[in-house]
Amino acid sequence: MRHIAIVGSGPAGYYTAEAALKQWKDGVRVDIFDSSPVPFGLIRTGVAPDHQSIKSVARRYETTALSENVRFVGNVMVGRDISIDELRGLYDAVVLATGAPNDRRLDLPGEDLPNVFGSASFVGWYNGHPQFAELHPDFAHDTAVVVGNGNVALDVARILAKSGAEFEGSDIVAHALTALEASRIRRIVILGRRGPHQVTMTPKELGELAKLSRACPRVDPADLPPLAEDAALDPGMRKTMGHLRSFAMAGGSANDNGTGTADDAPCPDRDVRIEFDFFAAPRAILGTDRVEGVEVERTRLVDGKPVGTGETYHVPAGIVVACIGYQTSRIPDVPYDEQGGRFANVDGRIMPGLYCVGWARRGPTGTIGTNRPDGFAIVEKIDADVGALGEAGSGKAGRPGFDALAAERGIDYVKFTEWQKIDEAEVANARQGAPREKFTEVDRMIAKAHPSIQES
Template identity: 40%
Template sequence: MSCHKLLLSELKLWSSGGSSWISRLRCGGRGKAFSSSSQNVHISIVGGGPAGFYTAQNLIKARQDVEVDIYERLPVPFGLVRFGVAPDHPEVKNVINTFTQTAKHSRCNFYGNVNVGKDVSIEELQQAYHAVILSYGAEGNRSMGVPGEDLAGVYSAKDFVGWYNGQPTCQELSPDLSCETAVILGQGNVALDVARILLSPLDVLKKTDITQPALEALAESHVRRVLIVGRRGPMQIACTIKEIREMVNLPGTRPEMIAADYEGVTEALKDVPRPRKRLTELMLKTAMETPGEKEQERRNNASCSWGFRFFRSPVEVLADTNRNRTAGIRLAVNKLEGSGEAARAALTGEVEDVSCGLVISSIGYKSLPIDPSVPFDFRKAIVPNSMGRVQQAAGIYCSGWVKTGPTGVIATTMNNSFDTARSLVEDIDSGVLDISAGKPGSQSISTLLEKRGVKPVTFSDWEKIDNVEMKRGEASGKPREKILTVEEMLRVART
């Protein structure tokens, strides 16, 4: 039976009645009246993270006839705002309030626990919706491509962050923190987040929403020194000044810098934009200036240290004598060719070995293909697109990291999501996207999912999970205590 006929037959099934959970889906789980009028433009968004919610928000504002359904693989919404933002950065998570308003809008529905590409195909979504927007982010890890990266003691930053932030797929990680020195490869904000969490006083972390297992592991941690390694120099570092300032002021730690790394930097600062200039000046001050009496005393009393290592690239993760776990890392020594943001790292032929028992690779996330019917650029690890319009795939759009690659902060994602929404609205207005035929939206998809034994989690179901997490957190003096397994999430959602 063709997909089209299958959908028609299942629409007949739907119209003759269904289970209570389908009825709840039609109301978005909140008693919202669901309209299947052919006058409405039905749009599905794949991915319930920042890109998905920002795209939905803009579409709903742009046109009064748009209805948006957000499908998310996990039972809980908000993606990297929940699982990526550092526990000690609660202010960044305030954007959840905006996303909640969008989810509760009368023309928006959230369906968690639906794995698009597995539970339902992109082609089936295309049959049910006027447009499909891919906003499923970047859940893959970029490989270092060096010998030894599979040794015990080597972790991706994505998995490490997921572990302490409660990502269900990362809860088996159990990182070994029994060593004194950790090396983080990469110098972006995520790398500095990991460094800060490794060295933060427990009294600080106990007041955050870090998971209890992570808190217990960090309480037993022997890590006292963290080196943050980058292939280029101070003028090319990828993090923001806020993250560096937090490291400089981190209680119980002292900076461990190499003065030679900053040769010529003062002269080069004359022609750079102000944000880069301020960031670099802070590093220069930390590395080169003699601290005042109070700061010197603080550093003398510190039990932990951290430092940047510039002009270094990983060559090999070194094994211990038993060849089964990490004992160090071999770094190539680089020199810069060119200047500023365009400078490239070139090998000098020298290498340097650093003893360490923990290596965390923070060299970037990457998107993965979702469905054979959707074009995918494996080299760039994105869905090829023009302003969010997926190439050679009419009616399919993309936003967020699957559109651009894993770059920028939440504000960057907001802007690129708004651009995608604008492209889609332009296509509706110009007639490029045909909305003349009625589409059933989630009404047909809910029937497909029921036949396949998939029970979506609505936004009101999520609010049950949210409520339980907040109460558990309150009991232990934390903003929330996250539920760590999909099974328990679903149990709470269906209570």
């Protein structure tokens, strides 16, 4: 019997568990640990609440989770409740699938001013992550600045621009919906250090901006490269450029010379502007008691890299959200790659018996589906490393060993069937038109998972 511990219950964790079942069938027991009482990681607290079709992938993970050979062990933090060395002593292989939940910092003056947020915290706030439920962003100013040119920046801009009615069918939490419905933001500036050809935005997400009921996306035509240069791009990027060019046509003026700026474009039927400011690098967050604006330097590309031109200007703003990437959380006694913001590894191997997968291995790149081949690849490596054990296995205690340790330490962990009680309660508490109302307090989750303990 093989005993596998997976730390992290997001896509990378469940795809790895699925691969383990296919590799060893009934000859494996997999325990999936998570610091949260609820599973699915990024699917629950990272994917935008209005992207329910993407969140539906969790149903696939339920099939794996309900296998007798797989167990969810929620509300257990590795490094606090149990150490890595203890897990390695109990299991034949430990796979870190913790993702990259921490924001990369801008490292700019004024970054710590109130109402400046990283995207992990801001997205966590409107997605109901318990760690960020008390964030309380202030939307009293008319301008927001979003730093970054990827899909997360688009998510943040879209959420800020939507009307209350457009959240119908989403699982945005009530406290965020109430705050956004009262928002005074009417201008959203998306800053990118490079140009349109260097964005990492995908066409589907970019195209959603054009469908918003009250928002007008704008691109300065002067920022666009000559149309002929789009031919060298891959098909996806050509579609992306098609959207950006359409935003320039809709947002630019009808001057005879074909030029215009984002400021002179009429959108008479929409009261929110989403402005793409390319070749724009933030240099400082301005303000005293709270953020009041962003100092920006105009850039140009030299060998594909943005270089400052020395020309600066200020963008007034009452809120700033930085969407510039993520880092994996450190775990005591696990080597860490400071530059990459992930665990130090060679093709997923960290040290004997310890592996990593997904964003914890390669950094925050790729889509949710990218984690499936990653999970299968790491299981092949584990099989190569432990395959010589034979049918008798290593003799490690595995699941019974952890249960004994948990009983000794009073670790109150949550099983998948107990998460389903939380799930049922969230669905029952949903406002009209929403799939659920998430609990944002761990104590309330535990009370639903273990009602008999709460009553005793």
